[in-house]
Amino acid sequence: MNKEKRIEILSRLRDANPHPTTELNYTTPFELLIAVILSAQATDVGVNKATAKLYPVANTPEGIFALGVDGLSEYIKTIGLYNSKAKNVIKTCEILINEHNSEVPEDRAALEALPGVGRKTANVVLNTAFGWPTIAVDTHIYRVSNRTKLAMGKTVDDVEKKLLKVVPKEFKLDVHHWLILHGRYVCVARKPRCGACLIEDLCEFKDKTSDA
CATH class of the missing domain: 1.10.1670.10 (Helix-hairpin-Helix base-excision DNA repair enzymes (C-terminal))
Structure with missing residues (x-):
């Protein structure tokens, strides 16, 4: 062409x-990051339904980490692969708290080091949350x-x-x-x-x- x-x-x-913009619902870079992790092999509509219940209860690394894997699973069990995703999200929250001051890093290598985050997820976050091309x-x-x-x-x-x-x-x-x-x-x-x-x-x- x-x-x-x-x-x-x-x-x-x-x-x-x-x-x-993305069809995933979010208000902060952290909410976007979690939604994108959850969206792997799932629809945006399905993820939005789950986060609509989750985010009013917990929408920070500390808040979601406090739920634990079992607590988080209750909110996302309608999403495919929810068990492994819950584990990845909890580990990601722990790393954000301990290594990034509870902030989503505007850095590809740091994003890809998070559990459940690959190149595609990092690209979505860098593009949509931080305006990278x-x-x-x-x-x-x-x-x-x-x-x-x-x-x-x-x-x-x-x-x-x-x-x-x-x-x-x-x-x-x-x-x-x-x-x-x-x-x-x-x-x-x-x-x-x-x-x-x-x-x-x-x-x-x-x-x-x-x-x-």
């Missing part, structure tokens, strides 16, 4: 949604980038590197959100809704549908 076409795609996505590639972004030919790669890391290389600076802060929302609601996995797609004429996917 040439540069001009990429810019037009990104411009249309920006025009349609000038100020995109990082690009967190999940299954939606991987699919959309490859399907449209915007940025092709065999792995999520390959796609992230390609996006960072080909996306102009003016779009980098928000491209993660545009692509994830596009993949979640329009360029869906089984049968893309090409008839409802605002970049359909620019997309290089060969098997387009007429679905709206």
Whole structure:
């Protein structure tokens, strides 16, 4: 895909949604961090339902740590893999309290050292909480980038590197959100809704549908 076409795609996505953000509900970097940890292999809707009950009771490292694994599990048991996630969250809270003054570190290495936090989670936190021009590639972004030919790669890391290389600076802060929302609601996995797609004429996917 040439540069001009990429810019037009990104411009249309920006025009349609000038100020995109995550669909996870949060009010602080810590709430965002915990929500993203919980969102692995789970829906944002499911995570939001759980945190809507959890955060009014405990929304600080000290507050959640005080619940313990069993106490936290009661709030998040509707989320997949909740047992391992509860353990990771409690360990993360302990590290934040002991090593980071109960603050979420604005540092990739420090974030990735937290239990349950990988590169994708760190990218989401750095981008959404701290305004870094990082690009967190999940299954939606991987699919959309490859399907449209915007940025092709065999792995999520390959796609992230390609996006960072080909996306102009003016779009980098928000491209993660545009692509994830596009993949979640329009360029869906089984049968893309090409008839409802605002970049359909620019997309290089060969098997387009007429679905709206």
